[in-house]
Amino acid sequence: MFGIILALVALMFLAYRGYSILWVAPVCAIILGVTGGLDLLPMYRETYMTGLAGYVKTWFPVFMLGAIFGHLMDYTGAARSIARWLTDTIGPRRAILGVVVGCGVLTYGGISLFVVVFAMYPLALELFRAANITRKLIPGAIALGSFTFTMTAIPGTPQIQNLIPMSHFGTTPTAAPIMGIFAAVLMFILGMVWLTYREKKFTAAGDCFTEPEGKAAAEFDDTKLPNWFLSFLPLITVIVVMNFLKVDIVVALIAGIILCMVLNFDKYQGFTKTISAGAIGSITAILNTAAAVGFGTVVRTVPGFETLKNVLLNVPGTPLISEAIAVNLLAGATGSASGGMSIALEALGPQYMEIAQAQGISPEAFHRVASLASGGLDTLPHNGAVLTLLAVTGMTHKESYIDIMMTSLVLPIVASVPAIILGSLGIY
Numbered sequence: 001m002f003g004i005i006l007a008l009v010a011l012m013f014l015a016y017r018g019y020s021i022l023w024v025a026p027v028c029a030i031i032l033g034v035t036g037g038l039d040l041l042p043m044y045r046e047t048y049m050t051g052l053a054g055y056v057k058t059w060f061p062v063f064m065l066g067a068i069f070g071h072l073m074d075y076t077g078a079a080r081s082i083a084r085w086l087t088d089t090i091g092p093r094r095a096i097l098g099v100v101v102g103c104g105v106l107t108y109g110g111i112s113l114f115v116v117v118f119a120m121y122p123l124a125l126e127l128f129r130a131a132n133i134t135r136k137l138i139p140g141a142i143a144l145g146s147f148t149f150t151m152t153a154i155p156g157t158p159q160i161q162n163l164i165p166m167s168h169f170g171t172t173p174t175a176a177p178i179m180g181i182f183a184a185v186l187m188f189i190l191g192m193v194w195l196t197y198r199e200k201k202f203t204a205a206g207d208c209f210t211e212p213e214g215k216a217a218a219e220f221d222d223t224k225l226p227n228w229f230l231s232f233l234p235l236i237t238v239i240v241v242m243n244f245l246k247v248d249i250v251v252a253l254i255a256g257i258i259l260c261m262v263l264n265f266d267k268y269q270g271f272t273k274t275i276s277a278g279a280i281g282s283i284t285a286i287l288n289t290a291a292a293v294g295f296g297t298v299v300r301t302v303p304g305f306e307t308l309k310n311v312l313l314n315v316p317g318t319p320l321i322s323e324a325i326a327v328n329l330l331a332g333a334t335g336s337a338s339g340g341m342s343i344a345l346e347a348l349g350p351q352y353m354e355i356a357q358a359q360g361i362s363p364e365a366f367h368r369v370a371s372l373a374s375g376g377l378d379t380l381p382h383n384g385a386v387l388t389l390l391a392v393t394g395m396t397h398k399e400s401y402i403d404i405m406m407t408s409l410v411l412p413i414v415a416s417v418p419a420i421i422l423g424s425l426g427i428y
Contacts, residue, residue, distance in 0.1 A: 001304040003035025008333045011295065015335045016382035025291035029298040036302030043298060051297025055290040055342060058167070062160060063286040064279050065253035069238070070115035071278035072257060072271070076264035077224070078231035079106055079119040085228035087123050092130035096141050096195050099124045100188070103145025109235025110158040110256060112285075113385055116146050121392050125212070132209045134202045137195060138393050140403025144191040147385065147408040149184035151337070152375040153368075153415070156243040160338050163249060165370045168349035169356075169363035174243055176368035176419075176428040183372055183415040190414070191407045198403060212394050226264055234260040288384070289342065292334040296343025309348065318424040319355045323348070323366060324373040324416050332377030335384060341374035365423030369416065376413040379404060 007028040014024040026048060033043040073079040083102040090098040099120060106116045124138045151159045155174040162173055169175075202208070225231075234256040242252035261271055299305055315322040326348055331340025345352075356363050379386055381397055386404055390396065422428060 001307050003032055003302060004299060004304050004308055006035065007031040007295075007299075012333045012335070012380075012382065016380075018382075018387075021288050021291050021334070021336075025295040029295050032295075032298050032302050036304065038298075038302065043301070047298050047301055048294040050294075051346070052287075052290045052294035055293040056286055059160065059164075059289075060282075060286055061250045062163065062253070064282040065250060065257065066110060066112055066158075066160070067282035067285065068275050068278035069110060069234070069253050069257050069260070070112040071274045071281070072260045072264075073106075073111055073231075073234065074115050074119055075270055075274040076226060076231075076260060076267050078226055078234065078260060078264065079111060079115065080123070081225040081228045081231040082106065082109075082235070083120055083123050084225065087127055092127050095124075095127035095131035095133055096137065096199060097192065098127050099138070099141040100145040100192065100195075103142055104150045105235070107146050107150040107159065108154060108157050108239070109232075110238040110253065111235070113146050113151070113159075114388055117142055117385075117389050117392050120145075124393075129209050129211075132203075133199055134207045134209060135212065135393070136202065136207070136395060136399045137198060137403060139389050139395050139400040140195055140198070140407050142389060142393070143379070143386075143404045144188075144195065144407040147379060148191065148375060148412055149187045152371040152412065153180045153184035153187060155180045156239060158238055158242055158249055158252065161341065161374050162371050164338060164341055164374075165345065165367040168345045168370075169353060169367045171364050171367040172243075172246075173249075175364040176362070176423065179365065179368045179419040179422050179428050180372075182422060183368075183412075183419045186415040186418065187411050190411050194406050194411075195403065230263050233263065289336055289339040292336055292339030293342045293346065295334075296330070296339075296346055299343070300347050305347070309351070312348065313351060313355075318420065319352060319359070319361065320365060320369045320420045320423050323352055323369050324376075324420060327370050327373035328377045328413065331374050332380050335378065335380060335382045337374040337378035340378060341370055345370060360426075361423065362426070362428050365428045368428065369420055369423060372412060372416045372419055376409060376416065379408045 010031060011028045015021055029048050033040045086102045087098040103116050103120050120142055128135060150157055152161050155177040237259050238252045238256040241247050241255050242249050312322050312326050326344040327341050330343045331337050334340045352366050356366055
């Protein structure tokens, strides 16, 4: 147990310092091996690499196609066209709502969180300038729209955080719709209440919009953007093919990619370069997560894991609480929603399925709680998406992290509570 705790603390500390998890995870696995009495070379070559390779084998197509889809939607201007239409429709007087809704639509449509951040920031800047709202709130608004209800809660979202539990619980992307919708509405409403409160507080203190230092956001010629309605069609295609036609997410993403290219064929000269950029970018993304999963595979083999497993499985109350705690802790330690959830479910998924069958709790409830919990402690300060968001918006942790924390860390944990209660009552 001491070795597991030491390794997790080391993983969190090194990730927080900004070191790549590609080498941090194996080093922390060595700590596990030394304290757990494992043979280090077999531990690395067989246990660690088997876990890493297994995750890549299962999820690489989704990571790659999702990244290509996002890059194409960005390159063709389709993502910006959708965001522009939404923000124009909602209006600058409701700038925060416009940013949140814009991010939510793009995320639910299958575009990766990182692409959404880059696509929405220039529009958020324009809206906040027109509404005279401090730029300090832009990261919080983007986080609420991208990292919360459309990532983990709304049934049918094609984000990886909603797909991973399927292989462990035999569920579908629309698992536990009542739990998911309830949690999504709660996150959205409470998030908007928080950001509105913060806006009024800043404005009352005279802290309003200021132009970014150095280079401002890139200028775009919006007259050359594709039609907003046509731009929506690839997003809708991904959702419909996956959830209504009940086809694998791989096929759904391919359908979205093909339609995006067909509708924007006039930009065909850049397709090859864009597809290549998306494919290459996906490699780092999946290896970062797979490295964390490899670490989790080693955790399962050390003697202290049985003690840890017993502690988690014997948390008082419904086993859904145990699952939420396990996923949250590991997501926080790895700084990754998908990585932390994968470690937890690889280690404890079979036990939760046995509990589900023995106690009559639906596997769908376990699916939704796992997904919701992955979006809690994952956004601690060392999280990669948080660091990217702050870098793109030109803000610091001191200026904007409190709003990111409230909207994408505290509120998802709060929203998990009623979801757990509903699941325990058989309402899912």
